[in-house]
Amino acid sequence: MSVSVSTAASTGKHRRSGSIAGCYNRAVSSTASTLAVSLESVRTRIAAAAHRSGRPAASVTLVAVTKTVPPEAIREAYRLGVRHFGENRVQEREAKRPALGELREAVWHMIGHLQRNKVRRAIELFDRLDSLDSLQLAEKLEAVAAERGVRIPVLIEVRLAPEETKAGIEPEALPALAAHVLRLPHLELDGLMTVPPFCPDPEQVRPYFRRLRELRDRLAAQLGRPLPRLSMGMSHDFEVAIEEGATEIRLGTALFGLRQP
Numbered sequence: 001m002s003v004s005v006s007t008a009a010s011t012g013k014h015r016r017s018g019s020i021a022g023c024y025n026r027a028v029s030s031t032a033s034t035l036a037v038s039l040e041s042v043r044t045r046i047a048a049a050a051h052r053s054g055r056p057a058a059s060v061t062l063v064a065v066t067k068t069v070p071p072e073a074i075r076e077a078y079r080l081g082v083r084h085f086g087e088n089r090v091q092e093r094e095a096k097r098p099a100l101g102e103l104r105e106a107v108w109h110m111i112g113h114l115q116r117n118k119v120r121r122a123i124e125l126f127d128r129l130d131s132l133d134s135l136q137l138a139e140k141l142e143a144v145a146a147e148r149g150v151r152i153p154v155l156i157e158v159r160l161a162p163e164e165t166k167a168g169i170e171p172e173a174l175p176a177l178a179a180h181v182l183r184l185p186h187l188e189l190d191g192l193m194t195v196p197p198f199c200p201d202p203e204q205v206r207p208y209f210r211r212l213r214e215l216r217d218r219l220a221a222q223l224g225r226p227l228p229r230l231s232m233g234m235s236h237d238f239e240v241a242i243e244e245g246a247t248e249i250r251l252g253t254a255l256f257g258l259r260q261p
């Protein structure tokens, strides 16, 4: 089977924008085996990094970021054992869903900024929100989740480099938002997420990952409850993120190749 994935690369500048809902990157193509090889390599690197941090490979969840990736490549990833998928946009997830309905064990993560007017759709389309970034969004999610009788696992996205990244809340605002979320019965606060600045040398990103782990540890102590999920690390820096305690890494380029702008 020929699947539209570009040659996998282990590096790639992080881009949050550029995809148009419903349009996928079909320009580049390779074979399904490219994905199998990339996945195998990624799994080996995850295991080695986890080992270096004294943890089993199974303590790290691979979230395949499928922004601009066509449904057939997503199905191939599922066939190869991937179960967690991340999308940045409600519309794109919605456009691909009809072609993906049979992936029964798939867990869908919303990893992009969620607008409040899209909360209703998002609750139908995603299993988790990894990018909670405001009190107003938390309130809206709570209201819709209560209406539907569901409980939504969430991560709070923290902005650690305000000059470089737009998304997330400031670390200073984290304790108040977290305490508020804990009072909302239909949200389940599981941990933190961050998108650090892009640095060619992953070692330069290490302090951001360490900072997020320390923030999580402090917050968990303040709240008196565990916050087990730490979502950090992308294609070019995931090994460093794992060494610093990531329990979830979000990989697009390393699996599916470079996205078209």
Ligand SMILES: Cc1ncc(COP(=O)(O)O)c(C=O)c1O
Pocket: 012, 013, 014, 015, 016, 065, 067, 088, 111, 112, 195, 234, 235, 236, 250, 251, 252, 253, 254
């Ligand atoms: C929030 C987020 N995490 C992870 C990724 C994956 O990045 P990469 O392709 O560098 O692995 C993206 C890509 O759009 C993203 O927006």
